[in-house]
Amino acid sequence: MNLVNLESVSHAYGPKPLLSDISLGVEAGERIGVVGRNGGGKTTLLSVLAGTVRPDSGRVTHNRGLRVGFLSQQDTLDPTATIRELVLGGLAEHEWAGDQRVRDILANLIGDLDLGAKTADLSGGERRRTALAKLLIDDHDLIMLDEPTNHLDIEAIAWLAGHLAAQKSALVVVTHDRWFLDAVSTRTWEVVDGRVERYEGGYAAYVLAKAERARIAQATEERRQNLMRKEIAWLRRGPPARTSKPKFRVDAAQALIANEPPARETVELMRFAAARLGKTVYDLEDVTLHAGGPDTGPRVLDRLTWQFGPGDRIGLIGVNGSGKSSVLRLLADSIKPDSGRVVRGKTVRLAHLSQELAEVDPARRVLESVEEVRKYLQVGKREWTASQLLERLGFKGEAQWKVVGDLSGGERRRLQLLRLLMDDPNVLLLDEPTNDLDIETLNELEDLLDAWPGTLVLVSHDRYFLERVTDRCVALLGDGKLSLLPGGVDEYLERRAAGTAVTARLNTTPANGSDGGTSGRESVAAVASGTGTGAGSGGAVSGGDGSAGAGTSGQAAPGLSAKEERELRKELNRLERQLDKLSDQESRLHAAMAEAASDYAKLGSLDAQLREITTQKDGIEAEWLEVADRLGD
Missing domain, CATH: 1.10.287 (Helix Hairpins)
Known part of the structure; x- marks a missing residue:
C-alpha cells in the first residue's frame, strides 16, 4: 500500500526544471535513500512528498490520516523554548523516563545537555540533535529526513542508522553519507536531469546497478556504431555475402570485477613520497596539549610520542570536542604544544583544509582564482589543467566563470580544496573535507586523492570516505593518547561502547554514603540511561528490567x-x-x-x-x- 503518490509532478525554480513529469510512490515500511548532485532537486522532491511545497503541476496524494515526520536542513526551533518543552512536550518525567525507547533517544542525541537549556543558547550541532530527537520521539507512519547526519559524530550516526533500521515507519532520507545510506536504505532514488531513476538496494547496490546500466548502454552504442559502419561499407561496395553477427555474452558481475581498477598504486605512491618527503614528516616528542591553551580546556594529548611518516594515510577519529581539530592545528603549526616538541621535516610542503572557509577574493571568477595558484597539476601519471580539475569537482562549463561571491557554501568548499591541491603540497591535513559535497563530487575527490602522493591526515565523520581514503585509523579516546585501530571504525565503536559501559558503572556507584542523586544541573544522560533519580516521579526510576535504577541507595547491605x-x-x-x-x-x-x-x-x-x-x-x-x-x- 502506497502512503504517498506522485502523479505527473513537475516543479521548477526559475528557468531550471528540477522535477519533470514524475510519477512514483512510497510504500508502507519502505526505506528509500535519495542521491543526486547538489541543486539537482533532492530537497525539492522531499518537500513535495512531505506536502510542504506545492508542485507547479501534477498531483500529490497522501493516505487519510497519514502521520509524516519531516526534518529539513534548516532547524526552525522556537528560540524561547527549552529542550524539555520541545522534545518532551507536556510529558511528566516518570512517563518518559519509564519508556526505554525515549530514554535511548535522549541518551544518544541529547546526552549531557541540560533539559532546561534554551534553544537560543545551543550550538548548531546541539540544535540539530534536539530537532532530530523531537522527531524520533513522536510516532509517524512516514519519516522524511534531509541530511540528518549533519553535525553528528560517528557514534551518533551509527546509533541513528540502527534506530531507523529497526523502525516500522517508512523512511525517505536525503544524505551524502554513503555508509549511512547502505545501513538504512533498501531502495535508492537518483534525482538527475528532472527524472528520478529507481534502484533496488542501498548505496553499494546502486553503484553496481548504475555501472551495469552504463556498461549495457555502452555495449548497445557500440553495436549501433558497428551496424552503421557496416551499412556505410555496404553502400560503398555493394551487397556482400551475409555473415553472422558477433554474439555478446558477458556476465555483468564478472565484467565489473575484471575491470575494477586498483584503489591506489601503493608502490608508486611510496616511491614518490620517499623522494619528495624524505624519512621525517612529523615527530611528536613527549607532547602535552590542551584544547584551550596551556593547562586550560580539555586535555587532548598527554606526553605523547608519535611519528607521521612519508606516505602515511591516517584517519583521526573521536567524539565531537575530543580535540581532533586541535591536533591538526598542532601539526599545521598554528598552535603550540603545552610541553614537548613537534619536529617537522625539512621537505614538508603543507596544505591545511580547516572547517573555516578561507577568504578568496569575492570579485574574481572561479577559474581565475584557481589559475592564480597554478594552471597545471601533475596527479599520478597525468597532467591536469585547472579547468579540467574544476570540471571533475563539479564546476562544469559556465560554472567556472561564476563570481566567487555568488558561490554556495558547498561550492566554496570545493574551490578551497582545489586551490590547496593546486599548490602541489606533499602533506595534506583535511578537517571535515566532505561537508556540503554531493556523492558525485565525493567520488571525484576520492579518485584525485587516490593518485595523490604524500602524507594525509584526515578528520571526518563520513565513515565511507574515511575508510575509502585512509589506510589506517587512530583515535582520541580521552586518555591523552593516539590509539591505533587495526579494526578501523568498527573497533573504535566497540572500544567506545566498552568504555561508556565502564564509566556508567563507575558513575552509578555512590561515594561517601550519599544517595547518588544528581545535584545542580539535571543530567539527561543519567536519567535517560536509568541511572539517575526519578525526581517528580515519587521514587527511583525503574530500568528496562524492572529493577530500581542504580544510585538510589549507597548503604552497605545489612548483616x-x-x-x-x-x-x-x-x-x-x-x-x-x-x-x-x-x-x-x-x-x-x-x-x-x-x-x-x-x-x-x-x-x-x-x-x-x-x-x-x-x-x-x-x-x-x-x-x-x-x-x-x-x-x-
Missing part, C-alpha cells in the same frame, strides 16, 4: 559481620593492585606502540595485547564495583 567486611576489604585491595598492574602494562604498551609506529606487523601484535589488557581491566572493574557496592563504598 555484614566484622570478618566478612575484612574479607571484602582484602578483596577490594587485591583488585585495586591488579588494576594498577594492568594500567602500568597499558602505559608500557602505548610507549612501545609509539616507538614501533612504522612497523605495522609489530603494531598489530602490540595492539592485540592492549585489547586483551583492556578486556581484563573491564572484568576486574566490574568485580571491584560489586565488592564496593556490598561494602557501601
Whole structure:
C-alpha cells in the first residue's frame, strides 16, 4: 500500500526544471535513500512528498490520516523554548523516563545537555540533535529526513542508522553519507536531469546497478556504431555475402570485477613520497596539549610520542570536542604544544583544509582564482589543467566563470580544496573535507586523492570516505593518547561502547554514603540511561528490567559481620593492585606502540595485547564495583 503518490509532478525554480513529469510512490515500511548532485532537486522532491511545497503541476496524494515526520536542513526551533518543552512536550518525567525507547533517544542525541537549556543558547550541532530527537520521539507512519547526519559524530550516526533500521515507519532520507545510506536504505532514488531513476538496494547496490546500466548502454552504442559502419561499407561496395553477427555474452558481475581498477598504486605512491618527503614528516616528542591553551580546556594529548611518516594515510577519529581539530592545528603549526616538541621535516610542503572557509577574493571568477595558484597539476601519471580539475569537482562549463561571491557554501568548499591541491603540497591535513559535497563530487575527490602522493591526515565523520581514503585509523579516546585501530571504525565503536559501559558503572556507584542523586544541573544522560533519580516521579526510576535504577541507595547491605567486611576489604585491595598492574602494562604498551609506529606487523601484535589488557581491566572493574557496592563504598 502506497502512503504517498506522485502523479505527473513537475516543479521548477526559475528557468531550471528540477522535477519533470514524475510519477512514483512510497510504500508502507519502505526505506528509500535519495542521491543526486547538489541543486539537482533532492530537497525539492522531499518537500513535495512531505506536502510542504506545492508542485507547479501534477498531483500529490497522501493516505487519510497519514502521520509524516519531516526534518529539513534548516532547524526552525522556537528560540524561547527549552529542550524539555520541545522534545518532551507536556510529558511528566516518570512517563518518559519509564519508556526505554525515549530514554535511548535522549541518551544518544541529547546526552549531557541540560533539559532546561534554551534553544537560543545551543550550538548548531546541539540544535540539530534536539530537532532530530523531537522527531524520533513522536510516532509517524512516514519519516522524511534531509541530511540528518549533519553535525553528528560517528557514534551518533551509527546509533541513528540502527534506530531507523529497526523502525516500522517508512523512511525517505536525503544524505551524502554513503555508509549511512547502505545501513538504512533498501531502495535508492537518483534525482538527475528532472527524472528520478529507481534502484533496488542501498548505496553499494546502486553503484553496481548504475555501472551495469552504463556498461549495457555502452555495449548497445557500440553495436549501433558497428551496424552503421557496416551499412556505410555496404553502400560503398555493394551487397556482400551475409555473415553472422558477433554474439555478446558477458556476465555483468564478472565484467565489473575484471575491470575494477586498483584503489591506489601503493608502490608508486611510496616511491614518490620517499623522494619528495624524505624519512621525517612529523615527530611528536613527549607532547602535552590542551584544547584551550596551556593547562586550560580539555586535555587532548598527554606526553605523547608519535611519528607521521612519508606516505602515511591516517584517519583521526573521536567524539565531537575530543580535540581532533586541535591536533591538526598542532601539526599545521598554528598552535603550540603545552610541553614537548613537534619536529617537522625539512621537505614538508603543507596544505591545511580547516572547517573555516578561507577568504578568496569575492570579485574574481572561479577559474581565475584557481589559475592564480597554478594552471597545471601533475596527479599520478597525468597532467591536469585547472579547468579540467574544476570540471571533475563539479564546476562544469559556465560554472567556472561564476563570481566567487555568488558561490554556495558547498561550492566554496570545493574551490578551497582545489586551490590547496593546486599548490602541489606533499602533506595534506583535511578537517571535515566532505561537508556540503554531493556523492558525485565525493567520488571525484576520492579518485584525485587516490593518485595523490604524500602524507594525509584526515578528520571526518563520513565513515565511507574515511575508510575509502585512509589506510589506517587512530583515535582520541580521552586518555591523552593516539590509539591505533587495526579494526578501523568498527573497533573504535566497540572500544567506545566498552568504555561508556565502564564509566556508567563507575558513575552509578555512590561515594561517601550519599544517595547518588544528581545535584545542580539535571543530567539527561543519567536519567535517560536509568541511572539517575526519578525526581517528580515519587521514587527511583525503574530500568528496562524492572529493577530500581542504580544510585538510589549507597548503604552497605545489612548483616555484614566484622570478618566478612575484612574479607571484602582484602578483596577490594587485591583488585585495586591488579588494576594498577594492568594500567602500568597499558602505559608500557602505548610507549612501545609509539616507538614501533612504522612497523605495522609489530603494531598489530602490540595492539592485540592492549585489547586483551583492556578486556581484563573491564572484568576486574566490574568485580571491584560489586565488592564496593556490598561494602557501601
